[in-house]
Amino acid sequence: MAGEQSSGTFVPVPGETPELKARSAARVERLEILDERIETPTLPTTAATSGVEIRRARATLSWPIENFGASLPNLLATVAGNLFELKSITGLRILDIRLPAAFAQAYPGPRFGIEGTRRLAGVKDGPIIGTIIKPSVGFDPQQTADLVASLCEGGIDFIKDDELQADGPHCPFDARVRAVMQVVNAHADRTGRKVMVAFNLTGDLDQMRRRHDLLVAEGATCLMASVNSVGLTGMIELGRFSALPIHAHRNGWGYLSRHPLLGWSYVAWQKIWRLAGADHMHVNGLANKFSEDDDSVIASARTCLTPLFPDKPCLAMPVFSSGQGVRQAPGTYAALGSTDLIVTAGGGIVAHPGGPAAGVAALRQAWEAAVAGIPLDRHAREHRELEQALGAAA
The missing domain is CATH 3.20.20.110 (Ribulose bisphosphate carboxylase, large subunit, C-terminal domain)
Structure with a gap:
């Protein structure tokens, strides 16, 4: 999830140096395992699941704002983009989102x-x-x-x-x-x-x-x-x-x-x-x-x-x-x-x-x-x- 939605892709690529990752990669801030092995995936998946443990967890991820700036459309492309399609993930729900002050400065919010x-x-x-x-x-x-x-x-x-x-x-x-x-x-x-x-x-x-x-x-x-x-x-x-x-x-x-x-x-x-x-x-x-x-x-x-x-x-x-x-x-x-x-x-x-x-x-x-x-x-x-x-x- 962190790699796909920041600097990574499905294979290593030239240029994704440790320095670039330190600057631009998303971070997994917390990973809390909620259940033991799940027998049936939430959604069908083309990933081979036979013998693979499926577990449910609550993950907290963070992104450098420098990746996309104080832009709500691009924020959505990051936190709610291709994550839902990843075949290794059989269910994903966004529970909450915390935004830095730059978004308060960029958008008016309710006028009334x-x-x-x-x-x-x-x-x-x-x-x-x-x-x-x-x-x-x-x-x-x-x-x-x-x-x-x-x-x-x-x-x-x-x-x-x-x-x-x-x-x-x-x-x-x-x-x-x-x-x-x-x-x-x-x-x-x-x-x-x-x-x-x-x-x-x-x-x-x-x-x-x-x-x-x-x-x-x-x-x-x-x-x-x-x-x-x-x-x-x-x-x-x-x-x-x-x-x-x-x-x-x-x-x-x-x-x-x-x-x-x-x-x-x-x-x-x-x-x-x-x-x-x-x-x-x-x-x-x-x-x-x-x-x-x-x-x-x-x-x-x-x-x-x-x-x-x-x-x-x-x-x-x-x-x-x-x-x-x-x-x-x-x-x-x-x-x-x-x-x-x-x-x-x-x-x-x-x-x-x-x-x-x-x-x-x-x-x-x-x-x-x-x-x-x-x-x-x-x-x-x-x-x-x-x-x-x-x-x-x-």
């Missing part, structure tokens, strides 16, 4: 983060209560705006496009933005508080720049990008020119992480995107509809709230989503110990028996109870919306 998001959303404390436009696709711009209007009247803090809704002919980005911002701006004029809407501008660089400029012109306060779709360079450029908070959606995360012995840990992966400029990072949610367990979700959320550098924290607001509703509030708060989060309940709000406004009220009531340490069923005795939501979720 937690404080800026709260300021623009008008939420000084407590969780930011949000939802997702549902149905995910199928509404036209006016239908989308009508739903947004009812959510605004219901007291929502945050609304986001579903990641499947982009710029299709049935609901073009420009028309959707203008229709939605008309109702958002009108609501702000009446109430003095502007609901934050994260519009999905995922596309190529020119498209994202043009869509960003339209959002700014229409008075929007957030944008959304699917980070695995736009790629690292796309995200870096978006972070450099965006005048709005960036809501980073991680769709596709499963193919990077679902096998426990392959791919990435979120603890390592999210650091790259925060440094590139993500202000909000999706972390899944408790009792979610996907395969991730609750401990992993909370670990992901905590790491978003953990500083990257002593002098540049680069904190990002964790976004809880995926099948969220009133019942997850107590467990989420107890495990995270913070209300610095966005909760996006799609069906949990828009499918409330009393309508979207009642769904907003119910989720807010659930979080009020969680923070106050009041059991949900007791709080529901005096809060009809919460009572209805608990009945619907039973």
Whole structure:
């Protein structure tokens, strides 16, 4: 691993002198054997395994920054490049990554983060209560705006496009933005508080720049990008020119992480995107509809709230989503110990028996109870919306 990803290759080559190795070779800082012999390799391999001991270990490697400089794309080519293909390794997962201060100087990190998001959303404390436009696709711009209007009247803090809704002919980005911002701006004029809407501008660089400029012109306060779709360079450029908070959606995360012995840990992966400029990072949610367990979700959320550098924290607001509703509030708060989060309940709000406004009220009531340490069923005795939501979720 160290040789392949620094000065070495599959055979000795002229010029790879001891002096060059001392200057440029990766180092194995620690090797901890975790298991005795493994009978079956994690992945099939063309390497002859008959009679060869297969063991699992935790390795810590380091690279001289002079090899690639303070460059996130080239960092990834080094730590997550050809290592996964080596036939002598039958499984590899990146658990964490520690970056020198040069990366903090080279990249902006989140421009808004937690404080800026709260300021623009008008939420000084407590969780930011949000939802997702549902149905995910199928509404036209006016239908989308009508739903947004009812959510605004219901007291929502945050609304986001579903990641499947982009710029299709049935609901073009420009028309959707203008229709939605008309109702958002009108609501702000009446109430003095502007609901934050994260519009999905995922596309190529020119498209994202043009869509960003339209959002700014229409008075929007957030944008959304699917980070695995736009790629690292796309995200870096978006972070450099965006005048709005960036809501980073991680769709596709499963193919990077679902096998426990392959791919990435979120603890390592999210650091790259925060440094590139993500202000909000999706972390899944408790009792979610996907395969991730609750401990992993909370670990992901905590790491978003953990500083990257002593002098540049680069904190990002964790976004809880995926099948969220009133019942997850107590467990989420107890495990995270913070209300610095966005909760996006799609069906949990828009499918409330009393309508979207009642769904907003119910989720807010659930979080009020969680923070106050009041059991949900007791709080529901005096809060009809919460009572209805608990009945619907039973």
